Amino acid sequence: MAHRIHSSWLTLFSMMAFAFINLCSGAPNPHQREMLKRQEASRQTGGSVTLTPRELQLSAYLHKLKVKEMASVPFPPSMHYFKARPFIQQSAIFKLLRKMPKGAALHVHSSVLASAEWLVRNVTYRPHCYICFAWGGSVRFLFSDGQPYPRWECLYWQLLESLRAGMANPDEFDNSLVRNLTLFTEDPEAAYPSQESVWARFDDAFLAISGLVTYAPVFRDYLYQSLEEFYGDNVMYLEIRSGLSKTYELDGSIHDKVWSLKAYQDVSAKFSAEHPDFLGIRIILSSHRIQSVSMIKAAVMDAIEMQKNFPELIAGFDLVGREDDGRPLWYFREALSLPADLGVNLPYYFHAGETDLEGTDVDANLLDALLFNSSRIGHGYALPHHPLVKELSRKKGVAVEVCPISNQVLKLVSDMRNHPAAVLMTEGHPVVISSDDPTLFGTSGLSYDFYEAFVGIGGLSANLGTLKELAMNSIKYSSLSPVLKKALLDMWQKKWDKFISDQCQ
Ligand SMILES: *[C@@H]1O[C@H](CO)[C@@H](O)[C@H](O)[C@H]1NC(C)=O
Ligand SMILES: *[C@@H]1O[C@H](CO)[C@@H](O)[C@H](O)[C@H]1NC(C)=O
Ligand SMILES: *[C@@H]1O[C@H](CO)[C@@H](O)[C@H](O)[C@H]1NC(C)=O
Ligand SMILES: [Zn+2]
Secondary structure (H helix, E strand, C coil): CHHHHHHHHHHHHHHHHHHHHHHHHCCCCHHHHHHHHHHHHHHCCCCCCCCCHHHHHHHHHHHHHHHHHHHCCCCHHHCCHHHHHHHHHHCHHHHHHHHCCCEEEEEEECCCCCCHHHHHHCHHHCCCEEEEECHHHCEEEEECCCCCCCCCCCCCCEEHHHHHHCCCCHHHHHHHHHHHHCCCCCCHHHHCCCHHHHHHHHHHHHHHHHHHHCEHHHHHHHHHHHHHHHHHCCEEEEEEEECCCCCECCCCCECCHHHHHHHHHHHHHHHHHHCCCCCEEEEEEEEECCCCHHHHHHHHHHHHHHHHHCCCCEEEEEEECCHHHCCCHHHHHHHHCHHHHHCCCCCEEEEECCCCCCCCCHHHHHHHHHHCCCCEEEECCCHHHCHHHHHHHHHCCCEEEECHHHHHHCCCCCCHHHCCHHHHHHCCCCEEECCECHHHHCCCCCHHHHHHHHHHHCHHHCCHHHHHHHHHHHHHCCCCCHHHHHHHHHHHHHHHHHHHHHHCC
């Protein structure tokens, strides 16, 4: 803080000097100009990170690559990610980002972590997997030891194994199943003319996936596979938002939420034991914002109870689902005040400001998130509309979880260079980068979103210091205890140092 006050006095002083020099000579003083540029650059994310000589060398190399990439046609961050993906995969910057230790993924949802390819080519090939073709051309899955009963939208279930056996081209069929589990399409502008249409497909894909991943034996494998994919992308820790959907067995019997929590705990412990440079996961319990006050009250009480029984695993509570369609935080004020009223601490990690509608009730979510002491803000896309809230979030150290590709696919922004996080990053607002729903968007881990943030949102000014601060932010603003934060930071630093020396050979 002291440093900031100091630098704003310096700015004022240099402006006065500037005016004086201007009076005397006519031309702006190039030294003053350099100084102002440096001062401005020092405010951005990573602007005050000191880099070692080797890091400076890598930063200069990245700068060169970026200049080249920005001049190329097409420039991937200016395009829809679905069209940009093949170009991003070719990018030398992207290849580096894949290898870079990125710290933690702090904004991801539990049923959309692993690749759709894996879900189709592995999970749907397991025995007893039934499929049904629902209204509107979408699909549902169910594992069952006998012919499943008809349901409202699924009158006829077919055993996938028999269905595939009678097919001339099961591979093509599998591709269509992959398309059902993602939003990916060649022509996203035509397929999704509005936010409503893309959210409808979003909800539908969630339903299609849920029959696969909530089958209890698959759930564990799925979780392990998800961690594998994030770990493969050099992510060391995840905070996963989960509604704790109940899992089921072949005979239709249902496990309770505690079963799911134990599964999270076991799989995370197993994975960390097998990968000592992976710290683990924590869960942010989440409820859908379409629910009633009494349901959210029950969910909050449930969360308090689960936090008491699983203190290492449970990080806090959130409300999920499209904000524009759901109820605003203020509507739930009675439910959300329960922990404070009861004198217990249930940290909040609210989605807020994932909207481009200004001045609506939902648009007040950003302010309300802070009034309810949210520890971070999910998306915060609308933050530049709210200067006071922005100031508060900075003062309180409430980081914004920026998910660039999610915002683009869900039609808040088209050209990443116009993403509002550009403002946050130039001001050095506390931000972290995350990927929200990798299965649905066809991303993997965090690297694609880091690419958009680094090349598109950050522009030429973003450098290796920016990347370093973004990775360190993901640890600093995590829900971990100070001791675990320190442990994770040390683990990360080791990997980072190795990453730097590997690049500089
Ligand atoms: C889902 O799969 C079905 C069956 O192959 C296919 O007819 C339909 O077009 C797919 N839906 C999408 C959105 O690709
Ligand atoms: C599916 O994944 C599991 C691990 O989760 C693995 O053991 C199995 O061999 C895979 N099966 C197929 C068909 O790929
Ligand atoms: C938020 O934090 C402040 C200061 O610690 C406290 O007074 C207030 O009760 C908290 N509000 C809620 C809703 O938890
Ligand atoms: Zn989200």
